[in-house]
Amino acid sequence: NAGVTQTPKFRVLKTGQSMTLLCAQDMNHEYMYWYRQDPGMGLRLIHYSVGEGTTAKGEVPDGYNVSRLKKQNFLLGLESAAPSQTSVYFCASSHPPFRLADNQETQYFGPGTRLLVL
Amino acid sequence: QQQVKQSPQSLIVQKGGISIINCAYENTAFDYFPWYQQFPGKGPALLIAIRPDVSEKKEGRFTISFNKSAKQFSLHIMDSQPGDSATYFCAASGDTGNQFYFGTGTSLTVIP
Numbered sequence: 388n389a390g391v392t393q394t395p396k397f398r399v400l401k402t403g404q405s406m407t408l409l410c411a412q413d414m415n416h417e418y419m420y421w422y423r424q425d426p427g428m429g430l431r432l433i434h435y436s437v438g439e440g441t442t443a444k445g446e447v448p449d450g451y452n453v454s455r456l457k458k459q460n461f462l463l464g465l466e467s468a469a470p471s472q473t474s475v476y477f478c479a480s481s482h483p484p485f486r487l488a489d490n491q492e493t494q495y496f497g498p499g500t501r502l503l504v505l
Numbered sequence: 506q507q508q509v510k511q512s513p514q515s516l517i518v519q520k521g522g523i524s525i526i527n528c529a530y531e532n533t534a535f536d537y538f539p540w541y542q543q544f545p546g547k548g549p550a551l552l553i554a555i556r557p558d559v560s561e562k563k564e565g566r567f568t569i570s571f572n573k574s575a576k577q578f579s580l581h582i583m584d585s586q587p588g589d590s591a592t593y594f595c596a597a598s599g600d601t602g603n604q605f606y607f608g609t610g611t612s613l614t615v616i617p
Contacts, residue, residue: 427609429610
């Protein structure tokens with residue numbers, strides 16, 4: 388049981404290049420999320436998905452696209468990378484509802500992808 | 506606009522001391538308040554969580570205190586240990602269901 392995995396772990400892009408970040412989970416979770424983490428900003432939700440074939444915008448969706456073609460995978464795409472997208476990206480997954488009786492079921496996070504856009 | 510405000514930004518505590526991190530929110534629709542712990546190079550992991558129908562929840566050395574009227578909640582780490590050195594995030598979510606709003610994080614250092 389690997390939990391939530393992310394690839395790649397680290398990437399350097401030039402402004403204008405595109406790339407896709409892959410998130411995979413083996414916990415059969417319905418919900419998946421993409422966050423970015425920046426110093427002094429905490430974690431901010433980019434996009435999320437409540438099931439295969441569905442996606443929705445989060446707090447900071449501009450410049451990103453996502454796809455959830457398979458239940459276990461959630462892809463985050465940058466079509467034209469900008470220096471402002473330099474960040475650490477985290478994927479997370481959860482069961483619905485993510486708040487079970489004892490409050491212990493919640494989002495499980497991957498190890499992160501560090502992206503540098505030059 | 507930061508939905509959840511967290512303080513302090515950093516905290517240094519002696520081993521055996523009490524670490525206290527505070528969070529405040531405005532949205533009264535929030536009804537679930539988890540705390541996450543993050544070690545360098547790792548993703549956040551759930552530490553403890555509370556709903557507003559209780560004022561306190563304790564798990565081992567970790568306690569959440571919740572003040573619904575003041576819209577504040579805090580994490581207390583008793584008998585702080587060097588292994589507790591990490592970044593702590595509070596978060597909140599509500600009846601919109603799927604969105605967590607995170608605080609800006611507190612970097613805790615426990616000195617041996």
